[in-house]
Amino acid sequence: MPLTELINLRQLLHQTPEIAGEESATAEKILAFFANLKPDQTIQNIGGTGLAFIFKGKNPGKRILFRAELDALPIQEKGDPSYKSQTAGKAHLCGHDGHMTIICGLGEKLAAQRPVSGEVVLLFQPAEETGEGARRVLDDPKFQQIKPDYAFALHNLPGFPLRQVVVRQGTFAAGSTGLTISLTGKTSHAAHPDAGINPAQAIAQLIQTLPKLTEKLSTFALVTVIHAEIGSLAFGTSAGKGSLSLTIRAFDQDDLENLIKMITEEVKRIATTEKLGCKFSFVESFAVSKNDPGAAAIAEGVLKEKNLQVIEKPEPFRWSEDFGLFSQSCPSYLFGLGSGENCPQLHEPTYDFPDELIVTGVKIFEGIARKVNG
Known part of the structure; x- marks a missing residue:
């Protein structure tokens, strides 16, 4: 042809x-x-x-x-x-x-x-x-x-x-995966946030700490925060749920898997401290x-x-x-x-x-x- x-x-x-x-x-x-x-x-x-x-x-x-x-x-x-x-x-x-x-x-x-x-x-x-x-x-x-x-x-x-x-x-080319972390607390009136469990503090901590976990690896790796959500736009309500989405990437497959493990452990640690339930959802995973x-x-x-x-x-x-x-x-x-x-x-x-x-x-x-x- x-x-x-x-x-x-x-x-x-x-x-x-x-x-x-x-x-x-x-x-x-x-x-x-x-x-x-x-x-x-x-x-x-x-x-x-x-x-x-x-x-x-x-x-x-x-x-x-x-x-x-x-x-x-x-x-x-x-x-x-x-x-x-x-x-x-x-x-x-x-x-x-x-x-x-x-x-x-x-x-x-x-x-x-x-x-x-x-x-x-x-x-x-x-x-x-x-x-x-x-x-x-x-x-x-x-x-x-x-x-x-x-x-x-x-x-x-x-x-x-x-x-x-x-x-x-x-x-x-790097391996990568998308991860959404879902955090569940307890909704309360915004006038009484102490009566609920708001995930805002945990999400703020995770945004700060998760990208820094790559420093523990000897080869290139990157954690990019791509989306965060807390509660809903209701000014009388203190949020009872939230989510954080990341893209995780590395040049070495073992490093990628270790980084995922470190992230999930850190999330569980912070969620436990803040009395939050947590779930993980992985999407678009590339070796x-x-x-x-x-x-x-x-x-x-x-x-x-x-x-x-x-x-x-x-x-x-x-x-x-x-x-x-x-x-x-x-x-x-x-x-x-x-x-x-x-x-x-x-x-x-x-x-x-x-x-x-x-x-x-x-x-x-x-x-x-x-x-x-x-």
Whole structure:
């Protein structure tokens, strides 16, 4: 298929975004594209709306997996491309439309020339943005049919020169989780706050102390207060309940888990002192994305052979990627592809994936597939 067809596909996906957990029409478009490529096996509804296409070699060998994401964001697009999102309040503002197209381009290459050995799996994962999709895919019994020896993924990166490849040894992107702490006391008249149990003092203490817990860790970690709520806007009432929401992130998985433990212990301590009930609710949990040295050697060997411009980033990225969970299940490698120094940042309402990256992404992924599977 000529490049113009892949660009048309990318722009069609951009026009018709679906958010996490709702990606059935997107999956249908991908399924229709692969119908012409005749993969050896197709797995549908993996982890929800997910899809996997398997291209098999004649000889035994390694099974490698390439992953793209199906979901868009619940944000209104403010840019004005000719293929602007046709769905109010939803848009591909992270480039998943481009990532899918790159994997579709890789599918074309594998259909034209099957791998010599082993298997190449092209996975389209749902619900990346909420940190739920990878877990659902890995927990799906169907995943055992495609459990890989290596997994690879890329993410486009605004702020880096167009087509520059951004690599890192070890941690590529932070792990993170959202946490809401709910505190329950006792409502009373505002004239008699002593007759109730108001969580205001506890929440004020937690806002002060929780972000400082990162000082006990030796590597980067961050606790960001994102929301706080106490009682309701009733001037005659002393609040009897409140909540505090945080985002917790770290570059090391053990540090992330230790930090979560320290936070919950500190909350329980303060809640007990203040005679409050407390509950914890975790959302949008992402594992640390850690690059395996063996997978890195394969990918970075290909980057060298293709004479691509490569930069090694000194620090991991502070944002999180759902691909991190794959790195806990098999040797994995995540790298970045520069989408231009002046490209709007990811999740900004004017962001749009640069179509110039499609060829580069396909070239790298095909190089990896050929290196491992021939």
